[in-house]
Amino acid sequence: MSLFVTLSSGNGMKKDIYPEQLRAARALIGWTREDLASASGVTVRTLARIEGAQTIPRQTTLEALSSALEAAGIEFISENGGGPGVRLTSSPVRS
Template structure:
């Protein structure tokens, strides 16, 4: 699914924009507990939660890089 974000991408994206879990939870309209579980890979997110997280990150310039032979990743827009 195009909307998938791996736990590592989630952690890396937070690091790129220097967000705490609390800040991401506020931006995405979810809970800190949910984010912690997602970052540890303990649960699969609902599509609505995943879309909200992706939108929050994309609004501040994060780009999610899909598997392209070199592995998944994240970067900031120029």
């Protein structure tokens, strides 16, 4: 069983993000842990612990990771009967 954390979005909705989703998201866009750490401001060590299900991240850490990946074109898919996942959006969000 994987650890997961619930991320509250700005619109009041919550979504679960699993360590597997973080790893899959990085793979989908070809990012290393170092790339995601740089884009999110989270240390590589912390990211490795989150992806390895060794810790449950703080809300702010998860928001930083999620925001960086979403800006790079990742969409998190909730566990809605088919299981959680990630996919590319039609176009990345540009800041």
